[in-house]
Amino acid sequence: MAQTTTAVNACDVVLQVDNASGSLVDVSGSTNQANLDLAAASAETNTFDGDWAIIKSCKKAATLSMQALYSVTETEALNILMDWFFNSLGTSRTIQIDVPSSAVGGDRYSGEWTLENLSVPLTADDAGVILASASFKNDGELVRSTIAS
Amino acid sequence: MQTYLVLRDLDKGGVIIPAQSRTRLEWLSAEDQAKLVMVGAVRPLASPPLTVLAGWKIRAEKLLPLGIETLEQFLEADVKQIARVMRVKPVTVRRWRSEVEAWHTDDRPPEKRG
Numbered sequence: 164m165a166q167t168t169t170a171v172n173a174c175d176v177v178l179q180v181d182n183a184s185g186s187l188v189d190v191s192g193s194t195n196q197a198n199l200d201l202a203a204a205s206a207e208t209n210t211f212d213g214d215w216a217i218i219k220s221c222k223k224a225a226t227l228s229m230q231a232l233y234s235v236t237e238t239e240a241l242n243i244l245m246d247w248f249f250n251s252l253g254t255s256r257t258i259q260i261d262v263p264s265s266a267v268g269g270d271r272y273s274g275e276w277t278l279e280n281l282s283v284p285l286t287a288d289d290a291g292v293i294l295a296s297a298s299f300k301n302d303g304e305l306v307r308s309t310i311a312s
Numbered sequence: 313m314q315t316y317l318v319l320r321d322l323d324k325g326g327v328i329i330p331a332q333s334r335t336r337l338e339w340l341s342a343e344d345q346a347k348l349v350m351v352g353a354v355r356p357l358a359s360p361p362l363t364v365l366a367g368w369k370i371r372a373e374k375l376l377p378l379g380i381e382t383l384e385q386f387l388e389a390d391v392k393q394i395a396r397v398m399r400v401k402p403v404t405v406r407r408w409r410s411e412v413e414a415w416h417t418d419d420r421p422p423e424k425r426g
Contacts, residue, residue, distance in 0.1 A: 169351075267340060268347035271323045309353035311322035311329065312339060 171263035178229065181256035182243050193239035195294075196230035197260060199272060201305075225301040227258065227276060233283065233293035244297050247278050255302040267310055274305035313338065314345070315384060316354040359384035365412065374398055383412050 178194050179187040205220035231240035247256060255275040262270045276299035283295045313336050322329040329335055334357065337345045348354045359382045362372035372381075378397055380386050386394075387409060395402045 267344040268351045268353070273323075306321065306328075308321035308323040308328060309348065309351060311337070311348060311353070312324045 173263065175264040177259075177261040177265045178240075179257075179259040179261075180240065180243055181258070182238070183246050183251065185256075187257060187259060188238060188243060190231070190240035190243065193234050193236075193241065194229050194231045196228075198228045199260065200226045202226075223305070225274070225305045227260075227299040227301070229297050229299075231295045231297060233295055241295055244278070244281055244295070248281050252278065258299065261310060265310060267312065269310045271308050271310050272305060273308070275302040276300065277302050313384075315357045315359070316345075316349075317357055318354055320353045322348075322353060362386055362412075371398070371408070386412060 176197065177189060177191050178197055179189050179191075182188050202224050203220040204222040204224070205218055207216035207218045209216050229240075231244060233241050236242065247254075255277050257273065258276045259271060259273040262272070278297065279300055280298040281295065282297075283293060285293065315334055315336055318329055318331050318333045318335060321331055322335070324339070335354070337348065337354070340348070345354075349356060361381055362368050362375065362383060365372075365383070374397065375381075375386065375389075375394065378389060378393065380389050380394070391402050391405045391409075394405045398405070
């Protein structure tokens with residue numbers, strides 16, 4: 164098959180996270196990386212006769228990580244995540260990712276997520292912006308749809 | 313206006329239009345409709361003249377005075393008005409609609425359809 168002409172990059176990805184009120188907030192201006200990992204449970208079995216394993220898989224799971232700039236604005240990523248950890252840990256929130264952008268035809272991944280980890284590295288001689296890392300596990304179905312408005 | 317078969321869930325401002333449903337995408341520009349076709353999210357449904365459907369030649373001629381020529385126009389037209397012109401019961405018109413809807417979503421070439 165001929166080489167693709169529709170490859171996309173992540174330069175204009177839109178990332179939105181529910182705030183404490185349950186409203187999606189566009190945090191694209193205060194995040195710069197996200198990793199969406201999709202997995203299936205699988206197991207393998209061998210028989211005496213065959214040389215190759217029989218592999219079965221089922222069930223779906225997803226993990227998400229994102230990198231947020233440490234900013235002091237209440238409505239930006241870091242503070243939304245801090246509020247989630249300190250004030251409503253254990254509750255799931257909606258996170259929505261639009262790839263390659265929010266334009267019509269793009270992919271939208273949306274689901275409920277639990278916050279698993281939030282790391283804030285602080286280094287004395289680093290002049291760069293503090294980049295916090297957060298990781299999540301999906302709670303229920305992750306939906307992939309096509310943006311149509 | 314073109315009707316599309318939804319192949320992948322569409323997100324219209326938070327409202328999901330599920331796969332296998334039909335939509336006209338009337339809120340989108342022609343360019344955006346084409347984009348959804350290009351990414352494989354929707355497929356345009358054919359709207360041939362009713363005369364090409366097997367067993368529909370005479371019915372198609374009787375529907376012409378109502379301005380109904382294509383499959384799409386037949387599906388959109390008022391059931392009671394069609395029933396009156398065709399001198400049949402509305403339930404019969406609805407049965408005809410079910411028949412042509414199956415044709416509408418059949419993606420085989422026209423010559424292979426029933």
